[in-house]
Amino acid sequence: xxxxxxxxxxxxxxxxxxxxxxxxxxxxxxxxxxxxxxxxxxxxxxxxxxxxxxxxxxxxxxxxxxxxxxxxxxxxxxxxxxxxxxxxxxxxxxxxxxxxxxxxxxxxxxxxxxxxxxxxxxxxxxxxxxxxxxxxxxxxxxxxxxxxxxxxxxxxxxxxxxxxxxxxxxxxxxxxxxxxxxxxxxxxxxxxxxxxxxxxxxxxxxxxxxxxxxxxxxxxxxxxxxxxxxxxxxxxxxxxxxxxxxxxxxxxxxxxxxxxxxxxxxxxxxxxxxxxxxxxxxxxxxxxxxxxxxxxxxxxxxxxxxxxxxxxxxxxxxxxxxxxxxxxxxxxxxxxxxxxxxxxxxxxxxxx
Amino acid sequence: xxxxxxxxxxxxxxxxxxxxxxxxxxxxxxxxxxxxxxxxxxxxxxxxxxxxxxxxxxxxxxxxxxxxxxxxxxxxxxxxxxxxxxxxxxxxxxxxxxxxxxxxxxxxxxxxxxxxxxxxxxxxxxxxxxxxxxxxxxxxxxxxxxxxxxxxxxxxxxxxxxxxxxxxxxxxxxxxxxxxxxxxxxxxxxxxxxxxxxxxxxxxxxxxxxxxxxxxxxxxxxxxxxxxxxxxxxxxxxxxxxxxxxxxxxxxxxxxxxxxxxxxxxxxxxxxxxxxxxxxxxxxxxxxxxxxxxxxxxxxxxxxxxxxxxxxxxxxxxxxxxxxxxxxxxxxxxxxxxxxxxxxxxxxxxxxxxxxxxxxxxxxxxxxxxxxxxxxxxxxxxxxxxx
Numbered sequence: 001x002x003x004x005x006x007x008x009x010x011x012x013x014x015x016x017x018x019x020x021x022x023x024x025x026x027x028x029x030x031x032x033x034x035x036x037x038x039x040x041x042x043x044x045x046x047x048x049x050x051x052x053x054x055x056x057x058x059x060x061x062x063x064x065x066x067x068x069x070x071x072x073x074x075x076x077x078x079x080x081x082x083x084x085x086x087x088x089x090x091x092x093x094x095x096x097x098x099x100x101x102x103x104x105x106x107x108x109x110x111x112x113x114x115x116x117x118x119x120x121x122x123x124x125x126x127x128x129x130x131x132x133x134x135x136x137x138x139x140x141x142x143x144x145x146x147x148x149x150x151x152x153x154x155x156x157x158x159x160x161x162x163x164x165x166x167x168x169x170x171x172x173x174x175x176x177x178x179x180x181x182x183x184x185x186x187x188x189x190x191x192x193x194x195x196x197x198x199x200x201x202x203x204x205x206x207x208x209x210x211x212x213x214x215x216x217x218x219x220x221x222x223x224x225x226x227x228x229x230x231x232x233x234x235x236x237x238x239x240x241x242x243x244x245x246x247x248x249x250x251x252x253x254x255x256x257x258x259x260x261x262x263x264x265x266x267x268x269x270x271x272x273x274x275x276x277x278x279x280x281x282x283x284x285x286x287x288x289x290x291x292x293x294x295x296x297x298x299x300x301x302x303x304x305x306x307x308x309x310x311x312x313x314x315x316x317x318x319x320x321x322x323x324x325x326x327x328x329x330x331x332x333x334x335x336x337x338x339x340x341x342x343x344x345x346x347x348x349x350x351x352x
Numbered sequence: 353x354x355x356x357x358x359x360x361x362x363x364x365x366x367x368x369x370x371x372x373x374x375x376x377x378x379x380x381x382x383x384x385x386x387x388x389x390x391x392x393x394x395x396x397x398x399x400x401x402x403x404x405x406x407x408x409x410x411x412x413x414x415x416x417x418x419x420x421x422x423x424x425x426x427x428x429x430x431x432x433x434x435x436x437x438x439x440x441x442x443x444x445x446x447x448x449x450x451x452x453x454x455x456x457x458x459x460x461x462x463x464x465x466x467x468x469x470x471x472x473x474x475x476x477x478x479x480x481x482x483x484x485x486x487x488x489x490x491x492x493x494x495x496x497x498x499x500x501x502x503x504x505x506x507x508x509x510x511x512x513x514x515x516x517x518x519x520x521x522x523x524x525x526x527x528x529x530x531x532x533x534x535x536x537x538x539x540x541x542x543x544x545x546x547x548x549x550x551x552x553x554x555x556x557x558x559x560x561x562x563x564x565x566x567x568x569x570x571x572x573x574x575x576x577x578x579x580x581x582x583x584x585x586x587x588x589x590x591x592x593x594x595x596x597x598x599x600x601x602x603x604x605x606x607x608x609x610x611x612x613x614x615x616x617x618x619x620x621x622x623x624x625x626x627x628x629x630x631x632x633x634x635x636x637x638x639x640x641x642x643x644x645x646x647x648x649x650x651x652x653x654x655x656x657x658x659x660x661x662x663x664x665x666x667x668x669x670x671x672x673x674x675x676x677x678x679x680x681x682x683x684x685x686x687x688x689x690x691x692x693x694x695x696x697x698x699x700x701x702x703x704x705x706x707x708x709x710x711x712x713x714x715x716x717x718x719x720x721x722x723x724x725x726x727x728x729x730x731x732x733x734x735x736x737x738x739x
Contacts, residue, residue: 061586061587061588062586176677177449178677179677206448206449206613207448207613207615207654207657207658208448208653208654208657208673208674209448209677210657210659211657211659211671211673211674212673212674212675214659215673233586233587234659235587235661236616236658236659236660236661237659238661239659239660239661239662239663240659240663259663260663260664263661263662263663263664264664273588274587274588275661277587277588277590277591278587278590278591278616278661279594279616279617279619279620279621280616280619280620280660280661280662281615281616281619281643281655281658281660281736282643282660282665282736282737284619284620284639284640287595287598288591288594288595288620289591290588290591290592290595291588291591291592292592294556294558294559294589295556295586295588
């Protein structure tokens with residue numbers, strides 16, 4: 001009797017033991033784009049993992065490879081010109097890159113869903129939102145048009161769109177920016193996926209609407225115990241919702257840390273520079289600290305540490321040796337769980 | 353839509369504006385024009401108002417029909433905005449998209465004709481100027497645009513782009529030394545003067561915005577209007593451009609109107625800040641007054657919604673989440689425009705339009721809360737700092 005109860009409470013594991021396997025794990029992922037001018041190395045060995053109910057924020061500037069990683073996970077990368085020469089993307093322990101097209105299609109949308117940045121250009125302007133929301137049910141679950149529309153209304157109500165029944169046949173342009181983003185969220189939620197990837201979900205929105213949308217996303221995540229990968233360049237948004245943070249620069253993760261730790265004691269000069277260069281709402285500072293120079297060209301990433309031409313602490317070793325993501329420890333050697341820094345001088349950055 | 357004409361403090365004594373958006377034929381004789389030009393070119397003293405905006409209104413007509421167009425309404429983009437810009441200061445204007453802040457910028461540039469109201473530049477109403485005097489004003493008010501990717505002509509070299517203002521105002525730089533002048537400008541904004549023959553696509557976003565700034569500086573203006581100058585840039589590059597703009601302000605004694613939706617950046621750069629909502633100014637004051645002692649509920653909601661990049665600070669902060677969206681400016685709510693989203697709204701708010709003035713309860717006090725706020729129930733509330 002007890003044995004049956006125990007097994008039934010645990011969801012059937014697909015391979016091995018599901019408690020220790022994270023929901024999604026990216027291992028040493030590389031993505032390249034073959035262009036006329038050469039090979040652009042967009043992602044150069046990214047590792048991260050997300051568990052159920054956890055929020056991972058991927059932080060980086062444009063061109064840091066944060067969105068390309070997400071597209072590779074979803075399998076919506078344009079190939080060619082893109083290619084994945086190396087790496088694994090494990091969903092519950094299974095490598096999605098070696099799956100067949102059909103197998104992947106079963107995961108996409110149903111298990112892993114994505115919220116895109118620009119809701120206006122991501123929604124089809126000539127189809128009603130009800131039709132687009134219902135498509136998820138018609139394609140994946142084979143529901144009838146009528147049943148799918150009823151489900152679409154339910155979804156719109158769940159993301160707090162007023163008068164959902166009356167608006168289900170409206171077209172995307174009839175909604176405001178915040179509501180369109182809610183519809184995108186509704187679409188991602190439709191099949192109650194295990195993991196949602198949100199690519200800059202609030203960048204195009206005003207702060208008051210941004211707060212509404214982020215709140216909604218956090219509530220729904222809690223309700224369904226989903227994993228969430230939040231891709232953003234806004235350090236403020238990250239501070240509000242993330243559990244752990246991965247900072248990306250030139251296709252690599254340069255620092256990982258739990259959210260509180262990162263803001264208190266950054267262990268990479270790039271993170272430190274980013275934090276110092278944003279003005280604060282609650283205090284008026286003097287001159288802003290500016291990271292000198294420009295983000296690197298992905299066609300010719302600098303040798304050694306990609307950040308070395310812009311780094312105030314760069315030494316000779318930084319120009320020759322690529323730093324690996326080392327675990328960060330306290331001064332006395334105590335381990336700091338979840339922290340890592342890809343800097344030759346992380347000790348000086350965090351402790352000195 | 354009858355337009356109340358605003359006559360207070362206008363030396364010219366304007367005619368009744370009956371039909372909005374119709375260009376009046378201004379008859380300015382040579383003597384008054386020369387006087388106007390002289391007034392415009394006179395140097396401004398530090399601390400005196402250089403730009404005075406009074407009850408500025410811009411309505412865009414909504415028409416129906418193709419051949420016989422009739423007006424069925426108006427989008428009230430800017431509906432009675434007043435503020436002063438003092439010489440040498442930075443006035444920040446913040447608000448959500450659609451609140452009319454960019455239209456204000458275009459009106460100040462006289463790129464758009466005002467429906468009603470006045471803009472005084474050194475005492476001259478620029479909405480009524482024409483000819484030589486208008487040209488002199490336009491030389492002294494320049495603009496830096498939002499998107500550095502679309503505001504530079506891809507077929508012109510950097511030298512042509514920055515030198516183009518000299519074609520229109522040749523008195524600023526004689527023909528022979530324009531090239532040298534452009535190279536000086538490139539140097540001033542931190543670009544290599546040798547890049548003069550390059551095209552915009554050869555530059556990154558931050559560098560392009562520097563080109564835009566150099567173009568704005570070319571005619572030695574006194575006022576620069578910056579419409580979201582850094583919102584299209586990466587975080588690490590934003591700081592570079594902001595620092596450059598502050599340096600140039602000191603160097604050339606410029607006055608800025610800084611329009612942005614990022615409240616943290618506006619606080620950093622501004623001396624005074626105005627908060628706009630649906631075409632009206634909701635609250636205006638110094639940066640400390642607005643950010644540390646806001647009295648208008650909209651300002652409070654806006655500030656509380658800004659995510660602060662510090663997980664420790666967020667725990668003690670109160671967050672006000674507004675429901676719904678901004679109403680349409682074609683059909684704004686009666687009375688106070690914010691009442692449909694306001695948690696303090698009462699019957700009075702639907703009937704009476706609150707005036708932008710120091711709230712009565714604060715008039716006699718000297719606290720930082722005593723600044724202009726357009727709310728019937730203005731009350732101080734700290735939303736930025738953790739309690």
